[in-house]
Amino acid sequence: MTQLILFNVFNGLIVGAFYALMALGLSLILNLSGVINFAHGGFLALGAYIAYTLMPYTGFWGALLVAPVLTAALGLVVERLLIRPLYGRDPLYSLLLTFGLAYVLEDVARAIWGAQSVPYPIPASLTTPLSTEYFFLTGYRLFMVALVAAAVAGLFFILNRTRLGMRIRAGTLDLETVSVLGVNVRILRNLNFGLGIYLAGLAGVLAAGMLGLQPTIGTSLIMPSFVAIIVGGLGSLPGTLLGGLLIGVASGITTVFFPSATEAVMYVMMGLVLLIRPRGLLGEEGRIQ
């Protein structure tokens, strides 16, 4: 029994790292632009499908490099054409827009690649379990965790050490002042959106190797990511990371005792956090009013 729980904690960390990757992208966009991007799951699916299409030419590793970049480029276009006109308005507008966009992206994927799952090959070097005892630690999962860790490190590097990152962080705190100081806020928001979508695309390329690839792949991953943001605390990227890991572990442990509540437990956690500490575990005071 102890072993079973321990296994599930490990496994939960792996799954949680993945939720965190999604949630970080969402969080970036939400913090700077105040847009709740419901279409994030759609971009995730597109990233995976682009990788699937590229794979025969570039192989897995090439697709891993290129697909998220292409997805991010698409994100830049979407931001410029659809999201930008709505910045000045009530957040409800962008919420409705991205909500609709999520369906559009899902149907685009269905129209191009079909409604049925497609086989998505991963390199043979990553498919074997590392030991029969710890069979759930496959090469692919460890690689995924390592890559998530690298992506998170890269993101924090960009945010803390580069000019763009500093402007994003400053903009998150006070966009008006940043604008007055001569920073082009339009370009800043555009690049920030692209960065968030890059993370979604990367998550998609990774998810498709673990799950099956079908047009709805993003739908089931988007809600846990929102929960991760709320549990971790709005406005705090380390909080988002923590939130993702926590809900992954919580649902892993729940499976041992009460499997049908695996998904419900995330929402219970979210409810508890909202009741007891509304700003989230590491969130700043006053972000949720």
Add this chain to the structure above:
Amino acid sequence: MSEHDLLGKKVSRRQLIQGAAAGATLAATGPFIISARGEEPVKIGLDNPLTGTYAAVGKNEMIGCELAVEQINAKGGILGRQVQLLSEDSTSGDAGTCVQKARKLIDRDGVKFLLGNVNSALSLAMADVAYEKGVLHVVTGGHTDAVTGKTCHYNVFRICNTTQMEANAVAPSLIKQGGKKWYYITPDYAFGHTLQSGLEAACTRLGGQKIGGDLTPLGTTDFSSYLIKAQAAKPDVIVFLVQGDDMVNALKQAVQFGLDKRFHLAGAQQELEPLEGLPPEARIGTWVFEWYWNQPGVPGVKEFVDAIKKKTGRVPTARTWFGFASGWTCALAANGAKSLETVKMAKFLQDFKLPPEVACMPDAPYFRKGQNQLIPNLFVGHAQAKGSAPDDLFKVTTVVKGAEAAGTLEETGCKMTWPA
């Protein structure tokens, strides 16, 4: 007030042009309406998922249905009238939308036949509407026992098997190939519940036992924690009853964990759609198919396979055949009864045998009298990474006769009443 002044708000010429363009686009892309030649066409309404989890299988059922309607029209239609197929998206799991679409098809479009659904729960909901309205309903692919069991109706027929039939057909092979201790991974809704209880009963009869199981929510993507539990129980067979995309996710992960080298990974109902979505190394295990395209020498099969290949470029799946047989059932019932009255058609279909070009399998499947359930053959075998053709992903080892798997009429719990 000028005519450009709508709702008190000034409308610019540009906006007006934009509106007109949008309207024109809508009109151009709207539903294609076949104009009747002489007489009004007979309408068949298909209310089936085109979006969500069951989009792929729903679409295949629709393609089969379309082929049936083309063939029916080429052979003179229903009672000399042309047939028109109306298709609605029922969604994959929203009973409210599904029922609303069914009512729309019956009340507004005046369909004489209602077809669908992939989802068991939606099939039951549609059957209630069809019963209330007295329309002939053919359930294409919803498997839960109750449709032709406890809640059976005189006007509701079903093409696909009951979950109990699938369980009875596959259980002996599962025990022979895998062993007697089973662990279940079951989707948490009507279909999964009845399929698991059917298998438990069949397994116990054969001397096997259940050593554990988990109910997984529909649409689960990460099965790793369930698999950790399953392997800890040390079963002979891990029985996967999840379907569609859930099946793809579960099997893919189990094989990545190397569980296929330690246990027999298998289940009951399997379909070509998930097998096509799996990487070759995960196409494994003992299963039952309800229909399979590779049946050399069986009359009608080659013609059907070729016709679908011509339409879509791919081989038909069991779902395509469900849709095909459902569409044909409508025409056969009406032409046989020489009437479009539901009661007369339903009476005609009692113990009616499907002709070979529709049956596409040996031993003439028939609608069992007093239950309205089609009793076809079931194809037990194992999944294979590679076969005689790229789409040949299943090897049939045993053809089980439906009558042997169906149990007695009393066991189904169906007590049918006919309108006076």
